[in-house]
Every structure is written in structure tokens, then in C-alpha cells.
Amino acid sequence: MNNxxxxxxxxxxxxxxxxxxxxxxxxLKYPTPELDRRIKLLKNYNxxxxxxxGANIGQYGxxxxxxxxxxxxxxxxxxxxxxxxxxxxxxxxxxxxxxxxSLGERDGESTINISKNSVSSSILKDLPQxxxxxxxxTFIKKEVIIIKKLDTIFEDLKIKGKNIYLKxxxxxxxKMVLDGAVESLxxxxxxxxxxxxxxxxxxxLTFEEMSANLKNxxxxxxxxxxxxxxxxxxxxxxxxxVFFKN
Numbered sequence: 001m002n003n004x005x006x007x008x009x010x011x012x013x014x015x016x017x018x019x020x021x022x023x024x025x026x027x028l029k030y031p032t033p034e035l036d037r038r039i040k041l042l043k044n045y046n047x048x049x050x051x052x053x054g055a056n057i058g059q060y061g062x063x064x065x066x067x068x069x070x071x072x073x074x075x076x077x078x079x080x081x082x083x084x085x086x087x088x089x090x091x092x093x094x095x096x097x098x099x100x101x102s103l104g105e106r107d108g109e110s111t112i113n114i115s116k117n118s119v120s121s122s123i124l125k126d127l128p129q130x131x132x133x134x135x136x137x138t139f140i141k142k143e144v145i146i147i148k149k150l151d152t153i154f155e156d157l158k159i160k161g162k163n164i165y166l167k168x169x170x171x172x173x174x175k176m177v178l179d180g181a182v183e184s185l186x187x188x189x190x191x192x193x194x195x196x197x198x199x200x201x202x203x204x205l206t207f208e209e210m211s212a213n214l215k216n217x218x219x220x221x222x223x224x225x226x227x228x229x230x231x232x233x234x235x236x237x238x239x240x241x242v243f244f245k246n
Contacts, residue, residue: 049162051074054077071095074099103177104179110145114139114142115140130201154184164189193210195238197236219244
């Protein structure tokens with residue numbers, strides 16, 4: 001029996017390599033180890049609400065559904081073009097709520113720099129490292145957006161008492177989102193946040209600074225998910241740190 005399993009694995013591996021070589025595609029195990037860890041953590045902490053800050057067109061929410069998360073998703077995306085796509089992605093999901101705004105340290109308006117690839121758009125100015133590692137991240141236009149503190153809108157979300165997981169991917173603006181969520185964080189169980197090993201935006205915190213900041217807020221680093229890297233040098237530029245309350 002074991003020999004049969006081994007032979008079948010060997011045969012499947014040959015098929016995988018043939019497809020990779022013929023089609024130029026890479027077949028990967030899904031979910032990846034990182035996603036497998038994430039869904040296990042969400043289950044372990046009984047997470048039933050995920051606040052998705054910096055949703056872009058809904059990639060993170062769709063990924064959550066693909067790995068089996070069935071709870072509520074509340075997504076925030078400030079840019080008009082990306083929000084339209086996000087809205088369409090979430091439209092058939094009754095447990096996925098979307099808001100056309102940014103979360104930050106104040107209430108009002110701001111101007112965001114929109115990148116060619118959309119996902120690298122940021123309220124902050126870029127550093128040379130950004131476009132050196134990803135030319136498609138070049139800023140091509142600006143847009144005036146709405147910005148709110150999470151503390152301002154938290155009660156309106158009607159999620160108090162839930163096990164909440166806060167995901168923040170705002171291209172260097174993560175610290176400002178936390179600054180506007182001082183009271184809300186008392187109700188939040190876990191945080192997934194983009195952290196810079198090598199900053200790409202002016203004013204963004206480094207990995208060490210963000211780790212210390214979250215430790216002071218009562219959150220402990222639980223795992224790390226790999227992120228953006230320089231495709232020329234191989235240097236890892238960003239990771240997602242996953243933190244839960246001590």
C-alpha cells in the first residue's frame with residue numbers, strides 16, 4: 001500500500017513538472033502553509049468578524065472565503081476605481097460589507113497617490129525603494145478621499161462583543177490607522193498588519209517599531225506571512241505580522 005502511494009505521488013510530481021515546463025505555469029499546494037496557519041488561527045480564536053482596511057478590489061476577502069472563513073467581512077477602500085471592483089466582488093456575499101473610505105488618525109478628507117498597479121496607492125509619499133523594486137508601483141495621479149477614525153464609526157458597525165480580527169494593509173499608513181482606533185482596539189482580538197523591513201513610504205514604521213508599538217498596545221506577535229520583495233535582488237521588503245492579545 002505504501003509503495004502504491006509513493007508511486008502515485010511520483011507520477012503526480014512528473015505531471016506537475018511537465019505542466020510547469022510546457023505551459024510556464026507553477027502548480028502550488030493550496031492552501032499554502034501561510035494561509036493554512038491563518039485559517040487555523042482564525043478558528044482557534046473564534047474570529048467571527050474581520051475588518052479589512054485597505055481592501056483594494058477585494059483580494060483579501062476573496063482569499064478568506066477560499067480558505068473557508070464564513071464569518072462577517074467589513075472592507076474599507078477609499079479609491080473610486082478600486083472600490084467599484086470591490087463592490088462588485090462583494091455584491092453576492094450577504095456577509096461582506098464594503099465602505100468607500102480610508103481609516104486613519106482623523107476624520108475629514110485626504111489626498112491619496114494612486115499607483116499604476118493600484119495596490120501600491122498610498123496617502124504617504126513614496127521612497128526610491130518602492131519603484132526600484134516595483135516599477136508598476138509608480139504614482140500616476142491623485143484623488144481626494146474620505147478618511148475616518150475607526151473609533152468614530154465603530155459603534156455604527158454593530159460588532160461590539162464579537163471576536164474581531166483587524167487587517168491593515170495601507171501602504172505605510174498602518175500606524176495612523178491604529179492611532180485612530182485607540183478605543184476600538186479594546187474590542188479587537190487579533191491584528192494582521194503590513195510591516196516594512198525596508199520602508200517604501202515616507203513616515204512608515206519599520207518592523208521593529210511596529211512590533212514595539214503593538215506590544216505596548218497589548219498584542220503579541222503570533223506568526224508572520226511573507227510579503228513584497230525586490231525581484232532583482234531577492235530582498236524581502238515587507239511582511240504581514242499577525243498579532244493576538246496577550
